[in-house]
Amino acid sequence: MHVDHVWEKGEDKGIKVSFEVVLNYGSHIPTMIQGIQKKIKEVVEYMTGMFVHDVDIVVKGLKFK
Known part of the structure; x- marks a missing residue:
């Protein structure tokens, strides 16, 4: 996970969150x-009170059962 604070012209625009995930094959x-992006945005905003500008998710691989 990586978090960046977003500033534009000296104004706080919130945060940007990045994740790398491995998903189950077949989904x-x-x-x-x-769904993951929406849930992360809701939870982080609730917990921190900060606006989440972006939630970037990179699928690094697939897991086979």
């Missing part, structure tokens, strides 16, 4: 990623 990746 619809776009649907899963959208």
Whole structure:
């Protein structure tokens, strides 16, 4: 996980969160990623009170059962 603070013209624009994940084979990746992004944004904003500008997720691999 990596977190960057986003500033624009000296103004605080929130944070950007980046993750690398390994997913189970057989899942619809776009649907899963959208759900993960939404949940991470909600939880981080609730816990920190900061606006989450972006949640970037990189799929590093697939796990086969």
